[in-house]
Amino acid sequence: MGFAAKIKDFFGFTGPLPEGFFDDLGDLLVEGDLGPGLAMKLVDRLQALSKKEKITEPGPLRERFAKLLEDGLVVLDPDTLVEGESPALILLLGVNGTGKTTTAAKLAARYRSRGRNPILAAADTFRAGAVDQLKIHGQRLKIRVVAHRQGGDPAAVVYDAMEAALAGGGDLVIADTAGRMHTKTALVEELKKIDRVLETRLNRTETAPMARCIKWLVLDATTGRNALSQAEIFHGAVPLDGVILTKYDSGARGGVVFSLSAELKLPTVFLCNGEGYEHIRPFDPAAFAESFAGRN
Ligand SMILES: Nc1nc2c(ncn2[C@@H]2O[C@H](COP(=O)(O)OP(=O)(O)OP(=O)(O)O)[C@@H](O)[C@H]2O)c(=O)[nH]1
Numbered sequence: 246m247g248f249a250a251k252i253k254d255f256f257g258f259t260g261p262l263p264e265g266f267f268d269d270l271g272d273l274l275v276e277g278d279l280g281p282g283l284a285m286k287l288v289d290r291l292q293a294l295s296k297k298e299k300i301t302e303p304g305p306l307r308e309r310f311a312k313l314l315e316d317g318l319v320v321l322d323p324d325t326l327v328e329g330e331s332p333a334l335i336l337l338l339g340v341n342g343t344g345k346t347t348t349a350a351k352l353a354a355r356y357r358s359r360g361r362n363p364i365l366a367a368a369d370t371f372r373a374g375a376v377d378q379l380k381i382h383g384q385r386l387k388i389r390v391v392a393h394r395q396g397g398d399p400a401a402v403v404y405d406a407m408e409a410a411l412a413g414g415g416d417l418v419i420a421d422t423a424g425r426m427h428t429k430t431a432l433v434e435e436l437k438k439i440d441r442v443l444e445t446r447l448n449r450t451e452t453a454p455m456a457r458c459i460k461w462l463v464l465d466a467t468t469g470r471n472a473l474s475q476a477e478i479f480h481g482a483v484p485l486d487g488v489i490l491t492k493y494d495s496g497a498r499g500g501v502v503f504s505l506s507a508e509l510k511l512p513t514v515f516l517c518n519g520e521g522y523e524h525i526r527p528f529d530p531a532a533f534a535e536s537f538a539g540r541n
């Protein structure tokens with residue numbers, strides 16, 4: 246049985262709370278990728294609430310629990326961030342295979358449908374085939390892809406894509422980056438360089454609007470607590486604006502989202518639940534907390 250079904254079962258009975266209810270809840274939350282520290286804290290709070298308010302039935306307790314979860318989430322509306330800038334620049338970061346390239350294409354499709362004119366930047370110049378992979382998405386979606394050769398400088402690709410945007414070719418640059426297991430220094434250097442080249446470009450044309458660089462970390466929901474360690478490393482190296490959780494398909498646990506908020510103050514901005522371009526949606530804190538808490 247998957248986590249979602251288990252938590253539904255857990256709260257899905259009537260009558261008084263059985264002995265060991267709160268301990269069992271703690272164990273279950275750890276299974277849902279919440280992390281032992283946070284699980285314990287939440288269970289303690291819930292137990293205190295149930296005493297104070299004399300809640301003895303699982304139904305109302307489940308609702309309180311969902312609210313506790315929701316209250317702990319750092320919230321950020323990605324659309325306000327992206328649509329408040331022109332041109333806006335999004336850098337997608339993450340380790341190998343988390344879904345950066347697919348997500349870049351999904352975001353491009355999504356923001357185009359919201360009236361933006363996106364350009365994809367193939368800043369993964371590291372992996373063989375990465376540029377072609379993004380180009381295929383570009384062809385399918387009829388969205389421009391700015392690319393150099395494999396082995397080229399990622400910062401130069403982003404620079405060219407921003408040039409194209411500033412020249413009137415678009416108002417949103419979405420940059421796919423390489424999925425190596427970045428060492429801290431390599432990552433910082435790569436991003437600093439991107440910042441530097443953009444600054445040079447922006448100084449040259451005083452009328453050019455300031456490009457804000459939005460840095461989103463792409464995390465694979467199926468990697469569980471490992472995703473939190475990745476976020477710690479990346480966020481420690483370059484301050485991130487948020488997280489995109491991919492592969493949150495049926496059966497996913499997703500408790501790591503609460504740890505990202507509690508431990509790193511990082512908001513989750515999108516959830517992806519499939520390989521199609523439409524399989525992306527803005528993160529909805531209330532709905533996510535309700536579903537994690539096993540709403541029927
Ligand atoms: N089920 C599911 N699969 C996904 C999702 N997002 C991406 N994938 C798949 O995950 C695999 C890796 O996706 P990519 O977009 O290539 O990942 P990447 O981070 O760019 O990988 P590298 O460039 O190798 O680091 C592909 O098979 C995608 O189709 C998702 O939300 N759900």
Ligand SMILES: [Mg+2]
Binds near residue numbers: 347369421
């Ligand atoms: Mg990729």
